[in-house]
Amino acid sequence: MERKDRQTVQVLKDKCPECGNTNLVHDYESGETVCGSCGLVVQDQTIDSGPEWRAFTQEEKESRSRVGTPMFYSVQDKGLSTSIGQINRDAFGRKLPLSTRLQMWRLRKWQIRSRVHSSIDRNLAQAMTELDRLSDQLSIPESVKERAAVIYRKALDIGLVRGRSMVAIVAASLYAACRITHTPRNLREISKVSLAGRKDVARDYRLLLRELDIRMPVADPVTFLTKVAERAAVSDQTKRLAFKILREAKDKRVSTGSDPMVLVASALYIAAIQSGEKKTQKDIADAAGVTEVAVRNNYKALKKRLNLELPD
Numbered sequence: 001m002e003r004k005d006r007q008t009v010q011v012l013k014d015k016c017p018e019c020g021n022t023n024l025v026h027d028y029e030s031g032e033t034v035c036g037s038c039g040l041v042v043q044d045q046t047i048d049s050g051p052e053w054r055a056f057t058q059e060e061k062e063s064r065s066r067v068g069t070p071m072f073y074s075v076q077d078k079g080l081s082t083s084i085g086q087i088n089r090d091a092f093g094r095k096l097p098l099s100t101r102l103q104m105w106r107l108r109k110w111q112i113r114s115r116v117h118s119s120i121d122r123n124l125a126q127a128m129t130e131l132d133r134l135s136d137q138l139s140i141p142e143s144v145k146e147r148a149a150v151i152y153r154k155a156l157d158i159g160l161v162r163g164r165s166m167v168a169i170v171a172a173s174l175y176a177a178c179r180i181t182h183t184p185r186n187l188r189e190i191s192k193v194s195l196a197g198r199k200d201v202a203r204d205y206r207l208l209l210r211e212l213d214i215r216m217p218v219a220d221p222v223t224f225l226t227k228v229a230e231r232a233a234v235s236d237q238t239k240r241l242a243f244k245i246l247r248e249a250k251d252k253r254v255s256t257g258s259d260p261m262v263l264v265a266s267a268l269y270i271a272a273i274q275s276g277e278k279k280t281q282k283d284i285a286d287a288a289g290v291t292e293v294a295v296r297n298n299y300k301a302l303k304k305r306l307n308l309e310l311p312d
Contacts (some may be wrong), residue, residue, distance in 0.1 A: 169195035231287035241271035
């Protein structure tokens with residue numbers, strides 16, 4: 001009988017049972033559904049599935065919906081679980097009795113244990129904590145951190161983390177996410193704040209690319225230009241000249257196979273000479289985190305292949 005009533009209600013929602021018209025008007029304030037032709041009240045207890053707050057424009061209605069917080073892959077349980085607070089007070093602000101506080105303490109303890117009950121959950125909890133630490137120290141955007149968490153979860157699902165350093169896989173996932181999103185963070189910077197060495201991070205990064213079949217875009221040196229220019233404290237004119245040099249080098253395929261940071265440092269050094277700004281190779285090399293020898297050799301190659309006339 002109950003199933004038949006549900007089917008009848010569904011039919012009533014689609015058309016009027018009196019005249020068969022589908023012109024139904026829903027009044028959510030009174031909870032009624034009225035036929036627009038004959039005036040019959042089809043339903044008088046309509047459940048409003050919209051938001052609980054008021055909205056005066058269509059944009060407000062679309063932006064406010066009855067949903068919770070979105071899923072976060074950088075959180076071990078994706079942010080979908082609840083937690084028991086440490087306040088130990090009821091809704092009126094009164095302190096809970098001792099027996100209730102002990103019961104809440106036991107429930108809180110078992111809830112934490114139930115959230116991390118398997119080895120995969122424990123690994124994810126530690127890995128996401130390490131990812132938060134790296135992202136905070138490197139000022140990584142939230143979207144890039146989420147991409148790194150997705151990469152790490154894929155590596156965990158196919159068993160790449162087993163037998164390897166968890167912190168190295170996390171750092172490699174973050175570096176891969178930075179490369180995919182063109183975020184100016186190089187391997188040297190990430191391995192410097194990571195608990196794993198640079199060789200381990202680089203090895204695991206190549207492993208992720210091979211096993212997860214990630215197609216990495218070619219690094220554009222222009223994305224690192226602003227960061228290195230600010231560290232070297234060069235003028236805006238020098239930065240604009242360096243931008244033109246990098247674009248010309250890319251058009252003539254001079255930058256193919258070169259380290260982006262070395263290429264940026266060399267372009268900034270050439271631009272400083274052209275603009276008459278006094279900057280040594282050591283100043284720019286330290287700002288880019290590369291050696292003076294690399295800047296000197298790349299500077300000579302750029303000068304020759306781009307046919308640049310520079311003062312001695």
